[in-house]
Amino acid sequence: MEGLGIVFALAGAILAALVAGIGSAVGVGMAGEAAAGVVTDDPSKFSKVLILQLLPGTQGIYGLLIAFITLTQIGVLGGSSDMSLEKGLLYFAACMPMAVVGYFSAVRQAKASLASISLVSKKPDQFGKAMIFPAMVETYAILALLISILAIMGITPLAI
Amino acid sequence: MAVLQMQRITICALKKDRKQLLEFLQRKGVVEITNEISEDDVFHKMDVSIAVSLLEKGKKNAEEAIRILNERVPEKTPMLAGLGGRSIVDKEVYDEFAEKRDKISQVVNRIVQIEKQLAESKSELARIGTQAEMLIPWSGLDIPLNFKGTKTTKAYIGTLPGEWVLDDLYQEMAFAEEITIDRISSNKMSTNLFVLCRNEDAEQVFEKLRNAGFSYPSIQGNKPPMEMEEDLKLQTKEVLQDIEALTDELGELSKEKEEIRFYQDYCTLRLEKYEVLGSLPQSKNIFVITGYLPEEDCADLEQSLYKDYEIHIEFSAPSDEEDVPVKLKNNKFVEPLEGTIESFSLPGKGEMDPTAVTAIFYYFLFGLMLSDAVYGLVMVICCGSVLLKFGKTMEDGLNKAMKMFFYCGISTTFWGVMFGSYLGDIVDTFSASFLGKMVSIPPVWFFPVKEPMRMLVFSMLLGIIHLLTGLTMKLYQNYKAKDYIGIVYDVIFWYFLLIGSILALMGVPTFTNTLGLTISLPGAVTSIGGILAAVGAIGIVLTNGRESKNPFKRFLKGLYALYGITGYLSDILSYSRLLALGLATGVICTVINKMASMTAIGPLGIIPFLIIVIFGHTLNIAINALGAYVHTTRLQYVEFFGKFYNGGGRSFRPFKVNTKYYKIKEN
Numbered sequence: 014m015e016g017l018g019i020v021f022a023l024a025g026a027i028l029a030a031l032v033a034g035i036g037s038a039v040g041v042g043m044a045g046e047a048a049a050g051v052v053t054d055d056p057s058k059f060s061k062v063l064i065l066q067l068l069p070g071t072q073g074i075y076g077l078l079i080a081f082i083t084l085t086q087i088g089v090l091g092g093s094s095d096m097s098l099e100k101g102l103l104y105f106a107a108c109m110p111m112a113v114v115g116y117f118s119a120v121r122q123a124k125a126s127l128a129s130i131s132l133v134s135k136k137p138d139q140f141g142k143a144m145i146f147p148a149m150v151e152t153y154a155i156l157a158l159l160i161s162i163l164a165i166m167g168i169t170p171l172a173i
Numbered sequence: 174m175a176v177l178q179m180q181r182i183t184i185c186a187l188k189k190d191r192k193q194l195l196e197f198l199q200r201k202g203v204v205e206i207t208n209e210i211s212e213d214d215v216f217h218k219m220d221v222s223i224a225v226s227l228l229e230k231g232k233k234n235a236e237e238a239i240r241i242l243n244e245r246v247p248e249k250t251p252m253l254a255g256l257g258g259r260s261i262v263d264k265e266v267y268d269e270f271a272e273k274r275d276k277i278s279q280v281v282n283r284i285v286q287i288e289k290q291l292a293e294s295k296s297e298l299a300r301i302g303t304q305a306e307m308l309i310p311w312s313g314l315d316i317p318l319n320f321k322g323t324k325t326t327k328a329y330i331g332t333l334p335g336e337w338v339l340d341d342l343y344q345e346m347a348f349a350e351e352i353t354i355d356r357i358s359s360n361k362m363s364t365n366l367f368v369l370c371r372n373e374d375a376e377q378v379f380e381k382l383r384n385a386g387f388s389y390p391s392i393q394g395n396k397p398p399m400e401m402e403e404d405l406k407l408q409t410k411e412v413l414q415d416i417e418a419l420t421d422e423l424g425e426l427s428k429e430k431e432e433i434r435f436y437q438d439y440c441t442l443r444l445e446k447y448e449v450l451g452s453l454p455q456s457k458n459i460f461v462i463t464g465y466l467p468e469e470d471c472a473d474l475e476q477s478l479y480k481d482y483e484i485h486i487e488f489s490a491p492s493d494e495e496d497v498p499v500k501l502k503n504n505k506f507v508e509p510l511e512g513t514i515e516s517f518s519l520p521g522k523g524e525m526d527p528t529a530v531t532a533i534f535y536y537f538l539f540g541l542m543l544s545d546a547v548y549g550l551v552m553v554i555c556c557g558s559v560l561l562k563f564g565k566t567m568e569d570g571l572n573k574a575m576k577m578f579f580y581c582g583i584s585t586t587f588w589g590v591m592f593g594s595y596l597g598d599i600v601d602t603f604s605a606s607f608l609g610k611m612v613s614i615p616p617v618w619f620f621p622v623k624e625p626m627r628m629l630v631f632s633m634l635l636g637i638i639h640l641l642t643g644l645t646m647k648l649y650q651n652y653k654a655k656d657y658i659g660i661v662y663d664v665i666f667w668y669f670l671l672i673g674s675i676l677a678l679m680g681v682p683t684f685t686n687t688l689g690l691t692i693s694l695p696g697a698v699t700s701i702g703g704i705l706a707a708v709g710a711i712g713i714v715l716t717n718g719r720e721s722k723n724p725f726k727r728f729l730k731g732l733y734a735l736y737g738i739t740g741y742l743s744d745i746l747s748y749s750r751l752l753a754l755g756l757a758t759g760v761i762c763t764v765i766n767k768m769a770s771m772t773a774i775g776p777l778g779i780i781p782f783l784i785i786v787i788f789g790h791t792l793n794i795a796i797n798a799l800g801a802y803v804h805t806t807r808l809q810y811v812e813f814f815g816k817f818y819n820g821g822g823r824s825f826r827p828f829k830v831n832t833k834y835y836k837i838k839e840n
Contacts, residue, residue, distance in 0.1 A: 064799060064803070067796070067799055068803065070796070071757075071796075071800055074757060074761065074796065075753070075757065077761070077764070078756065078757055078760045078761065081760055081763070081764050082760060090767070138516070139516075140516060141513065141516025141517055141806065141810070142516070142517070142810075144803055144806065144807075145806070145807055145810055145811065148803050148804065148806075148807045149807070149811070151803075151804075152747060152750070155749065155750045155753045155754075156746070156749065158753045158757075159629070159749050159752065159753055162625055162753075162756065163625060163626070163629075166625055166626075
């Protein structure tokens with residue numbers, strides 16, 4: 014059982030990058046289709062819809078961030094990888110907020126982005142407001158990121 | 174730092190000066206024209222619909238011509254030329270253009286016409302192509318396709334479905350005494366035939382053929398197919414020559430492109446002028462212009478108008494009920510944020526211009542989110558050099574955006590130095606990989622990656638400051654509106670509640686331990702905090718429902734207002750994004766540097782190292798600058814503006830030169 018700790022810790026890190034990454038890929042893809050549609054009509058709106066398309070992309074980056082911090086903390090990237098099962102499970106749990114919230118917030122944010130893209134296509138001068146709607150969703154990804162970071166940082170000094 | 178004071182203007186002038194006066198006002202571009210005087214027995218509005226529709230057509234044609242020229246005769250433009258904005262020309266050039274107008278208008282029409290002819294030629298080519306294709310199976314036939322027979326014979330030229338052998342055909346036609354069948358060509362799908370029989374057998378032969386599914390060729394002609402093919406080739410050549418000639422002519426005409434652009438602008442200008450003209454009330458000899466203009470432009474305009482025209486001008490202060498347009502004016506440092514304010518909403522009635530406060534926080538928060546010294550320098554250098562090169566002529570909106578990112582870049586550099594981030598940990602990575610000894614630049618303050626809790630506390634502290642500033646803005650606004658009760662009830666009580674709660678919380682050990690704070694306040698301070706918070710809370714419950722008469726309803730509304738404290742809580746938590754985005758930049762930098770250092774083997778390792786570093790950091794700066802931009806804007810719009818700013822003002826839209834390619838200078 015001793016060796017399983019690192020397995021769980023790594024699984025957590027991988028899931029954070031994997032699941033949040035899938036969410037962002039789906040989201041950016043959806044928004045990209047809509048953005049391409051707008052550009053067909055009016056190529057001058059390219060830069061505006063590009064920004065809206067990219068908004069759901071951040072969850073994938075946050076997932077990568079959590080995965081990377083975990084990897085450095087558990088010693089996969091250099092260092093020793095001795096770890097108790099409890100500690101491994103703690104890391105696994107710490108990665109979950111980013112994985113799960115990352116996925117769902119990316120998809121939901123993409124839907125808000127879609128709506129904002131159609132808003133910008135009709136009223137380009139309302140870009141500032143259009144950008145805020147998807148950004149509101151991102152708050153929850155950020156909160157999840159925060160908890161994941163704090164948890165991972167907090168686990169390392171624990172003596173179990 | 175203010176919303177400009179507007180004045181109403183009424184100009185009464187002689188009709189003979191109409192053209193010059195309107196053109197002058199248009200070039201000046203300081204007056205928004207509103208016409209409230211309705212038509213009566215004396216004043217009539219002029220019908221300008223014919224002129225307007227002509228100009229609209231001219232403008233549309235010019236746009237079309239430029240589009241055609243861009244497509245058919247593309248010209249090379251330097252990559253950043255678009256940043257330069259419109260060229261500036263003198264007023265004389267504009268006046269002289271009136272003479273060239275007809276010529277250019279003809280050029281424009283010719284270009285549109287050529288485009289049409291080119292399209293026709295293309296479709297002609299396609300038609301010839303199809304015909305040639307249809308002739309291919311018949312190329313072996315040496316008589317015309319519409320040959321019907323001689324006096325005593327009847328000829329059938331056409332196609333049978335499926336592949337037929339001649340013997341089978343002769344067998345089918347065995348009843349006829351004399352018959353000639355030629356198979357011109359065939360494939361699996363069809364057989365092309367020439368059948369010649371005597372008139373007597375004709376009906377029967379045709380019957381047989383029809384039963385077999387005979388059809389006439391889809392192409393007809395009174396020449397043998399070979400000759401028809403020759404003809405088609407000749408036609409193709411002619412059409413190609415036409416196309417070439419037309420394209421050459423287009424190339425020749427494209428030399429007039431600049432003039433055509435000017436023509437488009439000329440039409441746009443005149444179009445707007447005529448639209449204004451159509452809205453002006455005019456009597457037999459005079460006409461009247463009413464509108465708004467910023468107070469600061471009044472004297473200058475008055476002077477130059479009185480100098481050149483026989484005219485009467487009146488200024489008056491707009492009344493409170495009027496929907497006065499809003500124009501902002503700020504100093505150079507905060508002015509770049511005007512666009513951000515405008516895209517939220519301009520200040521409504523009685524609201525102050527939030528640009529200055531917003532700008533300071535904007536630069537500060539943006540820098541904190543991106544927080545890398547080198548990224549900041551890249552932004553400063555890019556925006557700075559563009560501003561240096563094109564700053565004078567650049568369009569206003571773009572100019573402001575560039576300046577905004579310039580200042581944001583400075584702030585980013587500052588925070589990068591504070592947090593010791595130079596392309597992340599590039600100095601450490603590089604020195605460890607290539608110099609064999611790890612060198613690092615210590616942060617001036619601390620490493621957020623190593624002490625996230627400290628950074629989180631700092632972020633939330635900034636959030637509290639930002640929100641309290643928002644409340645202070647509300648206080649100031651209430652003061653301006655002389656709503657002194659509002660100051661106490663809506664602002665002071667909230668101050669009490671917020672500051673009091675924070676002080677009281679500082680006395681709770683669990684709270685300070687969680688945040689890793691080492692400051693311990695004396696007991697007296699925390700209890701005063703508690704009392705302050707209680708006073709604030711009671712005050713809010715008692716007063717915030719004051720617009721209701723019913724005391725019970727009033728109390729409930731007050732309670733609901735107190736519930737707004739949760740809003741403050743979530744607002745403050747929202748500033749944790751400062752930490753999250755700062756970490757995102759830092760950690761991705763580390764990932765990139767780590768990947769680069771993995772390739773740093775041997776003396777040549779520097780090449781892949783540099784490639785990965787340059788490519789990776791370019792990507793990172795793009796993604797994180799976007800993130801910082803979006804989230805800084807959000808903090809301003811949602812958290813900050815939520816405390817005091819509603820907007821709803823109407824933007825000042827002066828009658829001016831709204832051209833696409835040229836600016837016309839008033840001298």
